[in-house]
Amino acid sequence: MRRKIVAGNWKMNKSFPDAEELIAEIADKLESMDTGHQDVILCPPYVYLEMATDIAEESVFSVGSQNMNENDTGAYTGEISGPMLTSMEVEYCIIGHSERRKYFGEDYALLAKKVDAALRNGIRPIFCCGEVLPEREAGRHFEIVKKQLDESLFHLTAEQFQQAVIAYEPVWAIGTGVNATPAQAQEMHAYIREQVASKYGESLASETSILYGGSCNASNARELFSQADVDGGLIGGASLKADEFLRIVTSF
Ligand code: 13P
Numbered sequence: 001m002r003r004k005i006v007a008g009n010w011k012m013n014k015s016f017p018d019a020e021e022l023i024a025e026i027a028d029k030l031e032s033m034d035t036g037h038q039d040v041i042l043c044p045p046y047v048y049l050e051m052a053t054d055i056a057e058e059s060v061f062s063v064g065s066q067n068m069n070e071n072d073t074g075a076y077t078g079e080i081s082g083p084m085l086t087s088m089e090v091e092y093c094i095i096g097h098s099e100r101r102k103y104f105g106e107d108y109a110l111l112a113k114k115v116d117a118a119l120r121n122g123i124r125p126i127f128c129c130g131e132v133l134p135e136r137e138a139g140r141h142f143e144i145v146k147k148q149l150d151e152s153l154f155h156l157t158a159e160q161f162q163q164a165v166i167a168y169e170p171v172w173a174i175g176t177g178v179n180a181t182p183a184q185a186q187e188m189h190a191y192i193r194e195q196v197a198s199k200y201g202e203s204l205a206s207e208t209s210i211l212y213g214g215s216c217n218a219s220n221a222r223e224l225f226s227q228a229d230v231d232g233g234l235i236g237g238a239s240l241k242a243d244e245f246l247r248i249v250t251s252f
Helices: 016-031 046-056 082-087 098-103 108-120 133-137 141-152 182-200 202-207 221-225 242-249
Strands: 004-009 038-043 062-065 092-095 124-129 165-168 210-212 232-235
Touching: 004 092, 004 165, 004 242, 016 038, 016 046, 016 242, 038 092, 046 062, 082 108, 092 108, 108 124, 108 141, 124 141, 133 141, 141 182, 165 182, 182 202, 182 210, 182 221, 221 232, 232 242
Parallel strands: 004 038, 004 232, 038 062, 062 092, 092 124, 124 165, 165 210, 210 232
Antiparallel strands: none
16 A cells, blocks of 8 residues: 655745754644554754654654755765765655756756665655646646656666655645645646556556645645545645644645
8 A cells, every 4th residue: 555645845944943843843743643544754954854853763753855965975065965864864855846946957867866866875755746837838747747757767676666755746836825726636646657657567656655745735635635646745835833734644
């Protein structure tokens, strides 16, 4: 059975004390919740990862980073590597987020290297894909998502691919308050699963968790997650408050 997952991408938010308070509150509340059927992943900024993994040791959530460098070590001032993340017990890394593609020029080839770096270090990539509005309006959304998968993820062997989680995040839905409709999400998730099936076979496709991201919140999560191919969410803004985030966690 593929896993249901709710992951919080905090992006560049929160001071250290606020981050610590939020993570502690989430951990505290998770203790009295039945989360046996879903995985919870928190992706705070790099500088809070060690604090997060310390708290995670006594809790049921896992910790992910929002990015990583494609090299394992060396003269790359300001960068964070896979071995550094692994040494802090970080289990996941978001790779290919549209904000990294847009603001940091991360292209297909670089993202493929980052996916490799994650796997080389035992970190599970949460690989993001999704089209911008003009691409959807032009009816090119399937083609765009296919290209993103083909160029940066589908070079993996089946054994490596098993470790990956996919997140479909239509860029026009991120931070806009306009989520994809459940039907739009389902249509794309089914398409992504089909692509995985044609590359890796039906069995692996049916085990792959495909998350939805883009203005997903406590009010719309249940309907989105009820779609057959939507296995949970990658949550931005709504992951910054414990109660709202945990309402999403229990929206299956
Ligand atoms: P929002 O939930 O704020 O729209 O962000 C989604 C996102 O980008 C998660 O990675």
